Amino acid sequence: MAISVREIAKLAGVSSATVSRVINGSSLVTEETTLRIQRVIQDLNFVPNRSAIHLKNGKSQIYGIVIPDLTNPFFTETVKIFEELLFENEMELLVANTDFHSTRTQRSVHRMLLRRVDGVAILTSEFEAAPLESLVQNRIPVVTTDHYRTGPGISDIVVDFAGGMAQLVAHLKSLGHRKLGFVGGADGPITSRVRRESFLHAVVKQGLSSREGWMVPGDFKIEGGAAATARILSQPEIPTAVMTANDLTAIGALRAAHEKGLRVPADISIAGFDDIAMSDIVHPPFHEKPSLCQASWSTLTASK
C-alpha cells in the first residue's frame, strides 16, 4: 500500500536495484540518474521500510530497556541518556515499564524478542531466570543491574552499595550521629536485601547503633518511603538520622518528617541514594546537605 522502491523505480524509469543504490549512496550510479531518482524520492516523501531492511540484513537497529518505574526520575534520566545515544546512531529504543511486577518483566522481554532487538538493558531487579534464558538462547546481548549473576552474553552492572553506605555512615558519624535508621526497598528484589545489609554492615563496623524497629522496608517510591518513615518516627525512641534505599524514598521520608513536625536537618537528618535531579526541588533541598548521595558504580563483568 505504501510506497516502495519499486514504485520509485518505475517512476524514475530504472530498476529497484538502482534506487536502492542511490538510497545507500553507492558510487556506481551516474550523477544524472542519481538526481532523477532523488527527485522522485523527494516528491513522494519516500522513506524506506526498516522492517524490510531488518529482514534482509538481520539487524533490527532497535534496543530495549526494561525499567520498574517510569515515574522515578532515576530511570527517566537513564532512559533519556539511552534514547539520546541511540538517536545519534539512527537506532530506536523500546521502553518497557513493569511497575515492579515480575510477570510484566517476563512479558516485556518477550516483546523485545518479537522485535529482535539488538540488545537489552534490564534495570528491574526482580525477575525470573526464564526471560534471561530465552534472551541468551536467541543470542541477544543483555545488560542487567544489581542482578549479581552473569554468564555468556550477560553483563551485570552493580552499584557499590557497600562502599557508598560505608562512606555515608562514616560521614554521619563524624557529624556526631550515633543512632541510625534505614528505610529500605520493597521486599523481594535482591537489591533490597543488599542495600539493607550494606547499611547494617556499615553501622556495625563503625560501632554505631540501629535496631529492628528502625529498619523498615519501603517500596522504592515516595509513598512507601513516607509510610515506612512514619513507622520509624512513631517509636518511643527515634534515630537522629535516617538513610534510605533510594532518592524517592528519601523524599517520602522528608515528607513524613515534616508531617511529624520534625525539622530537617535540625531535628533529624535524612540521606538518599541516587542523586536524581529532583533532589534539587524538594524542601529543604538536598544540596544544602553534604553531597553524600552519590554512589560509585563498578562493572562486574562484561562478556562478548
Place this chain on the structure above:
Amino acid sequence: MAISVREIAKLAGVSSATVSRVINGSSLVTEETTLRIQRVIQDLNFVPNRSAIHLKNGKSQIYGIVIPDLTNPFFTETVKIFEELLFENEMELLVANTDFHSTRTQRSVHRMLLRRVDGVAILTSEFEAAPLESLVQNRIPVVTTDHYRTGPGISDIVVDFAGGMAQLVAHLKSLGHRKLGFVGGADGPITSRVRRESFLHAVVKQGLSSREGWMVPGDFKIEGGAAATARILSQPEIPTAVMTANDLTAIGALRAAHEKGLRVPADISIAGFDDIAMSDIVHPPFHEKPSLCQASWSTLTASK
C-alpha cells in the same frame, strides 16, 4: 541466523505452513501435530519475527510519541499511560525526546516513518509543517496537542487554557488578589503565546491588573521558571500572586520565592498548570492550596 519457522518445521517434520498455523491457533491442525510442533517451539524458545509479520501484513504494531522533555513528569506520566495501553494490545511504543529542538522533532518523525508506525502522537508544540506533511502523505494517523491546526488524518487536542485561566484568575480575585504576574513558556511555541494571552485576557476581563514587567517568558522547565520569577520579584513593586505556564515552571517559581525570602502563600501565591504528581512533594505542597491546578481538556476535531 536466528531460528525461523522453517527450522521448526524441519525439526518437527512438517512444513512451515503448518508451523505457522499452529502459532496462529488455526483449527486445521491435528492435536498430535500441534503438540509436537509446540514442543519444538518451546525447546528452542522460538519467537516469530515481527518484522517479517509486519512486512507480510502491513501493520507494524508500533506507535510513536514525540515529546519535548522526558524529565518533565507531565510527559512521563503521559508516556506511561500510552505504554500501558499498548502493552495490553501487544503493541510497542517508540518514544522520541526532542529537548525542544524543532530539528529533533523533524528527525524523530522521520524515524517514525522508517518504522512505519501505525500512528503518532506529537506532544511538542514547536515544529515545522514538513514532518506533518510527510506523515500525512504516508497515511499515518497523527494526533497533536495545542497545534491549532487540523486536516485529514490529523487530530489536534487543545487544552482549554482560556477557560482554565479564567477560573484561576476568578478564584484569585475572590481571595482578594488584585495584582497578578505570569511566568510563561519559552518563546517560540504557539502554545506559549496562547497561554500568555489567556492569562492577559482573564486579567483584563476580571478588572485586575498586571504589567509588562510581571509577565516574563520561562522555558517550561524549573530553571527557567526560577529565573523568570526572580526577575519579576526583583522589581520595585511585585504582584501578590504569580501564575505559571506549567507545573515545572511553578516549582521554579516556588524556589525563586524562597530564595527571595518570601513565604508561600503568606507573602505571595503561586499557581501552576498541569497537576503533575510531583506537585505533592514540593514544599510548601500544592495540595495545601485550593486545587486550581487542573485544566480542562477538550478535543477540537478527530478525523478518520
Place this chain on the structure above:
DNA sequence: AAGCCGAATGTAGCCGATTGCAATCGGCCA
C-alpha cells in the same frame, strides 16, 4: 469399485529492500 468429500498438510509466491552476478553499452585498441 469408481467417484467424491473433507480433513490435514504441503507448495510456492508475496511483502520491501538488498546484493551477487549477469547483461548492456560505448569506447578503444589491434
Place this chain on the structure above:
DNA sequence: TGGCCGATTGCAATCGGCTACATTCGGCTT
C-alpha cells in the same frame, strides 16, 4: 571490424512468516 574493458544498470534470489491454492489420503456413497 572484432574483441575486450570498464562503467552502469538490470535480474533474480533472499530474509521470515503468511496464505491462496494444490495435493494427498482415508472413508463413504451408490
